[in-house]
Amino acid sequence: MNLYEKIKKLKPELTDADFAPEGTIMLQNDSDGKGDYIREWNHPTVTQPTNAELNGVS
Amino acid sequence: MSTVKSKKLQVGTDASASNNFTIYQPATPDGTLRIGVGNADSPTEVGRFNSNGYVATNAPAFGAWHDTTQTLTTSSFTKLLFTTEEFDTNSNFASSRFTPTVEGYYQINAAMGIVPMNGTIFISIYKNGSEFKRGSFTSDAATAGSRHTQVSSIVYANGSTDYFEIYGYQGSGSNATTRNDQRWTYVNGVLAKAV
Numbered sequence A: 001m002n003l004y005e006k007i008k009k010l011k012p013e014l015t016d017a018d019f020a021p022e023g024t025i026m027l028q029n030d031s032d033g034k035g036d037y038i039r040e041w042n043h044p045t046v047t048q049p050t051n052a053e054l055n056g057v058s
Numbered sequence B: 001m002s003t004v005k006s007k008k009l010q011v012g013t014d015a016s017a018s019n020n021f022t023i024y025q026p027a028t029p030d031g032t033l034r035i036g037v038g039n040a041d042s043p044t045e046v047g048r049f050n051s052n053g054y055v056a057t058n059a060p061a062f063g064a065w066h067d068t069t070q071t072l073t074t075s076s077f078t079k080l081l082f083t084t085e086e087f088d089t090n091s092n093f094a095s096s097r098f099t100p101t102v103e104g105y106y107q108i109n110a111a112m113g114i115v116p117m118n119g120t121i122f123i124s125i126y127k128n129g130s131e132f133k134r135g136s137f138t139s140d141a142a143t144a145g146s147r148h149t150q151v152s153s154i155v156y157a158n159g160s161t162d163y164f165e166i167y168g169y170q171g172s173g174s175n176a177t178t179r180n181d182q183r184w185t186y187v188n189g190v191l192a193k194a195v
Helices: A003-010 A051-055
Strands: A025-029 A037-041 B008-011 B021-024 B033-037 B044-050 B053-056 B061-065 B076-079 B084-088 B104-117 B121-127 B130-134 B145-157 B164-170 B186-194
Touching: A003 A025, A003 A037, A003 A051, B104 B121, B104 B164, B121 B145, B130 B145, B145 B164
Parallel strands: A025 B076
Antiparallel strands: A025 A037, B008 B021, B021 B033, B033 B044, B044 B053, B061 B084, B061 B186, B076 B164, B104 B145, B104 B186, B121 B130, B121 B164
16 A cells, blocks of 8 residues: 555545645655655645554555 | 967966966867866866867766656656666766756756556656756546656756756556656756856
8 A cells, every 4th residue: 555545544534636736745755765755744634644653554 | 460379378377277277279189179277287178169169068968768667656756767878978967866067057858658547747857855847737537548748947056966856746546657768758958058
């Protein structure tokens, strides 16, 4: 499961618009082998999940 | 009227050689006139004239393309890898990153192809790790098809620490795969004006 899917599962109130180019959340992958990460989280009401929460999603 | 003939002419007599210039003919004449920084005994070439005009010999230009597909996760800006170089005149392109060593204004172009998918794609020029210039934006969720996007911009680089990379974005809702073809997915750039 990729980061986008994990976040959607943890925060079902988020919509695809939040992940759109002008959305409130920016995911990034620097192609350095470390995978996707949250570059920016600017959602006005939904809090950013912790790494522990993300790692717990299966 | 007299004629002066010489293979080298030093301009400037400063105690610091880097403040002087030398105009010279190369040891083996080849139809060029060289311009170097430094005294006449050991100038470092920075440019030359040939029959077509002035040529800046250290002006960076590079081109590379994407010879291996990448899987782009939906809704994530992903750095594109350009592992085959076409040219790199000043050795300023490495690890899919352009770090010019000459200060100035650079024209940078890039394009990305994606195998058939639905939804949004675009690419961006990143400067020093942050999105800087966004390219053409294609968004069509209803129709699946090949996608192609490109970006072109003139950017300033300080010639030491500034660097540029290309990131791709796709918003299909699932993974998408890039096209590993020099016609579809590439990056290139050139010094347009030195400072």
